Amino acid sequence: MRSMGEHKLSFDDVAVGDEAPVLTHKLTRTDLVKYAGASGDFNPMHHDEPAARAAGQPSVFGHGMFSMGLLGTALTDYVGIGNLTRFSVRFARQTWPDEVLSSKIVVTARREEGGRKLVDLAVTLANAEGEQKVVGEATAELPGAG
Amino acid sequence: MADGAAAQEELLKGVIGKSTGTSKVVIERGPVEHFASAVRSTSPIYHDPAAAAAAGFDAIPTPPTWPFVMEFSGKFAEMQSGDAPSPHPLSTVLGPLLSGGGLLLHGEQEFIYHRPIMVGDVLVGEGSIIDAYQKESKGKTMTFLVSEMNWKDEKTGEQVATVRNNLIVRA
Numbered sequence: 001m002r003s004m005g006e007h008k009l010s011f012d013d014v015a016v017g018d019e020a021p022v023l024t025h026k027l028t029r030t031d032l033v034k035y036a037g038a039s040g041d042f043n044p045m046h047h048d049e050p051a052a053r054a055a056g057q058p059s060v061f062g063h064g065m066f067s068m069g070l071l072g073t074a075l076t077d078y079v080g081i082g083n084l085t086r087f088s089v090r091f092a093r094q095t096w097p098d099e100v101l102s103s104k105i106v107v108t109a110r111r112e113e114g115g116r117k118l119v120d121l122a123v124t125l126a127n128a129e130g131e132q133k134v135v136g137e138a139t140a141e142l143p144g145a146g
Numbered sequence: 147m148a149d150g151a152a153a154q155e156e157l158l159k160g161v162i163g164k165s166t167g168t169s170k171v172v173i174e175r176g177p178v179e180h181f182a183s184a185v186r187s188t189s190p191i192y193h194d195p196a197a198a199a200a201a202g203f204d205a206i207p208t209p210p211t212w213p214f215v216m217e218f219s220g221k222f223a224e225m226q227s228g229d230a231p232s233p234h235p236l237s238t239v240l241g242p243l244l245s246g247g248g249l250l251l252h253g254e255q256e257f258i259y260h261r262p263i264m265v266g267d268v269l270v271g272e273g274s275i276i277d278a279y280q281k282e283s284k285g286k287t288m289t290f291l292v293s294e295m296n297w298k299d300e301k302t303g304e305q306v307a308t309v310r311n312n313l314i315v316r317a
Contacts, residue, residue, distance in 0.1 A: 005262070006191065006201040025186055038177070038184035040218025064252045065214055069185030072210030081191055081262075082207045088256035090312075 008080035011110070011117035011142040020078035020105035020121075025070060027062055027099050035066045062095035067125050067134040074103035075123065079140040085118065089136030100128045108137075116141050151280075151287075157239060158278035158289065164235035166273035166293060169217055170225045170300065173267040175206060177219035182209050206265040213257055213297065213309045216269075235275055236291060236313075243289055243315040253290065254312035260305045268300040269307075276310070287317040 025031075032046045041063050044051040052060045068089050075084065095101060102125070109120035118141055125134045182192035187209060190197035198206045208216075244250060263269070277292040295309045 006203075023186075031184075031186075034180075035184045038181040039215040041215075065211060065255070066185070068214075068255060069181075069209065069211045073185050073187045076187070076189070076210060081189060081201065081209075082203065084210055084257075084259055086256070086258050087210050088254070090254045091252055 005082035005141070005143075006076075006080035007143055009078060009140075009142055011119070011144050014107055014110055014119050014142065016107050016110055018107040020074060020103070023070065023074035023077065023103040025101050027095055027097050027101055029060060029097050032060060032062055032066065032097070035063055035069070039063065039065065041065070059097060062097075064091040064094075064134070067091070067095055067101070068136075070101065071103055071105075071123050071125050071134060071136070074105060075121070075138055075140075078105060079119070079121075079138075079142065083140045083142060084138055085141050086139040087123075087136070088138070089123070089134045091133075092135055093131055093133045095127070095133050101125055101133065102128070105138075117144060118142070154280060154289075158280060161235040161239055161275050161278050161291075164275050165231055166235060166275060166295075167230040168227055169221055169271040169273070169295075170227070171216050171220040171269045171271065171297075172222060172225070173208065173216060173220055173263060173265050173269070175265045177216075178206060178208050178212065178265055181212060181215060185209055185211065203262075204264065208263045208265070210257065210259075211255075212263060213295075213307050214255065216263070236293070239278065239289065239291060240313075240315060243317065246317065248289075248315040248317045251314040251316060252311065253314040254310075256310040258308040258310075260307060263297075263306060267306070269297045270300045271295045271297040289315040289317070291315075 036047050046063050049060055104124045106122045107119050108122050111118050121138045123136050124132050126132045179193050191201050273295040276294045280289045291313045297307045299306050
């Protein structure tokens with residue numbers, strides 16, 4: 001049923017323990033403005049510095065879904081666009097402007113189910129200090145051979 | 147358990163299974179392109195129909211977290227069925243908790259994709275609250291609300307995506 005998907009990674013070329021290339025990004029306030037505009041999340045905590053401080057925060061902070069979006073980019077850069085069957089995260093910590101965020105994506109399983117070739121991945125986004133912002137999992141369906 | 151907590155448990159149990167309404171969404175090229183840039187994708191596939199076609203797609207596909215934001219740019223008012231539940235079951239729970247000074251947190255988010263969502267799709271979604279409960283943690287009451295939205299292709303009726311999220315109110 002699933003016929004489409006960018007062919008970037010073949011099932012035959014994947015092993016448990018493989019790691020995706022790391023996506024690294026230094027978070028800026030402009031990122032948060034762009035994300036707010038594109039997502040419709042205009043919660044002032046993410047773009048209005050005086051409002052964030054008045055609410056007791058040290059500064060504006062990132063949308064949790066921006067972090068998940070960034071991880072999504074790292075995921076599709078690795079497994080190809082259109083191949084995810086599942087993507088799930090929990091939000092652990094806020095992100096702050098000027099933090100350098102890096103993805104970590106590791107293959108945890110490689111399996112066949114109903115004729116589909118699937119890989120399971122553990123995904124996290126963390127800052128340079130190793131503090132995890134978002135932790136989760138994804139599953140992708142891959143073509144057989146490259 | 148104190149009476150107040152018991153009443154709250156009843157209120158929470160009462161919203162489980164309640165509909166959060168239906169939604170019809172059109173997926174358009176411009177919003178998808180801007181969203182892809184906003185989540186720092188550099189793939190030409192989200193911007194260029196020729197690149198999408200070269201990668202084997204019939205149309206421009208959408209980024210993984212797109213289902214979370216697609217109502218913002220694609221839920222046109224005149225297309226809706228107007229059956230939003232009133233009051234919305236989430237507000238019956240969240241209203242009192244938030245006005246009491248509770249902090250609303252997005253705990254978890256999950257997407258299950260049955261096929262990629264593409265520019266040009268018209269999707270219809272049905273939402274419901276699938277779980278609601280509370281837990282004591284470090285002296286604070288945490289209220290969990292799990293909602294799910296099932297999206298189908300309007301033309302074919304096929305399942306496209308299931309979106310599940312977990313909201314937490316920390317009293």
